[in-house]
Amino acid sequence: MGLWIPFTIFAAFMQSWRNAFQNRLSKEVNTAGVTLARFLWASPLAAIYLVLLYWFKPVAVPSFNTPFVLTILAASVSQIFATALMVMLFRLRNYAIGVGLAKSEAVIAAVLGAFFFSAPLTLLAWIGVLIGALAVWLMSNTHAVRELPLKTVVTGLGSGLCFALTTLWVREAALMLELSFPHSAAWVLLWVISTQTLVLLAWLAIRDRPTIAALWQRPKAVMLTSLFSCLGSIGWFTAMSLETVAMVKTLGQVEVLFTLAISARWFREKLGTRDLWGLAFIVLGAICVIVA
Template sequence: MQILATGLMVVLFKQKNFAIGAGLAKSEAPVAAFLGVLFFGTSLSLFGWLGVAVGAIAVFMLSCPDGIRSISLKTALIGLACSTSFALTSLWVREASLTLTLPFPHRAAWVLLLVILLQTLLLVAYMLVNNRSTLKRMFTKPKLVVMTSIASFIGSLGWFSAMSLQTVPLVKTLGQVEVFFTILISFFWLKEGIKRKDIFALFLIAIAAVLVMWQ
């Protein structure tokens, strides 16, 4: 499911209104909440649901500057399929972690190892059959590949560890604070301006984070 979700995210890169699609892809917190309650035995308090809802509104505001009319049906469907795939990945990761009778954080680390191993075998096999030229080009940029892999590994270990301790919707809602750091990078490094609407959305993300921590 994570391979499918990442593939759908790459498809979103090619859409004209990418920001909207990416925002919908980041709406996995409410999707995980509904799927978790329906199929995975997840329970949320009133504060938890409120935090998930506030976080979803904030992400929508950041990704749809022109409102709901700016969303095309194609991009919306791809974005929602992407967020659903990411949500299912997270829910199954949590289920896998809970089945292991190991102390924290060893169970999350073992699940991460198995997930990365399976993904590597599947993707390398696919590229050997269908796209050897891209696989060869990766070996010409070893430093970039290694640094990207290390950063991805650290991020994944953090996600997997958090999801082994707490329900997925709350972890994903709290994780939306990454948007704050993304905007800081765009402001200080890329010299891009920040709109008042974006500042208000960041304030909502902060409120959502506080709500899920109180739940």
């Protein structure tokens, strides 16, 4: 079994809890504040993780050239927009459907990766990606297509596109460093999270200081969101340094399994027949990419 598989499953589990805490926080803090909560305390956690890696396995410190910095900046900004759009989804539809729509990133990443990032897939892998897309459609489209609000569709696809671009640029940045596993992913993680934190803090300090105060008044919620975000990112970034983004994100759709469990137990949202069919297709798609 490829090492990317357990890292992906770990990332999906951590991300499902991060989304749950973000969803709860979104009821008390605006979109920018919830987005910042994801990154605020993640930077020191990412730094500790990198230090521990060098403690157990010292390697050379890489050089960071201009293409690397620009790629990090692109990934950071893209993920900020992706997270903000997902928080907006929480307010448009219920929790599980919001996450389900954002999972369109797997298909988008597969297409963009094949055409623009030199990451082609095998036939079986493409089948797995398309089955995963069918699962997302089943779970997010609870009514007839014509009844699905256009704003919900555009927001969901926009979030998926931004997440897909983020992960593709993250993988590119990790490959640029030419470091051994898992140090390259850890460096990219620290750069991305630190950049996102600085950008959002600067924006809110200039435009919306009350939001920073609101986060300060909710230390537990912010810390939990940052903690699970950092743990999830460690899993995602490490998996994507080992395997193509489309493969990782398709298997990562098992996050919906965890999300629905949290949704049913924590938010008391009921699962329908489409949800159950969607779960079955997610499992089938995951099997395809694992075998591929």
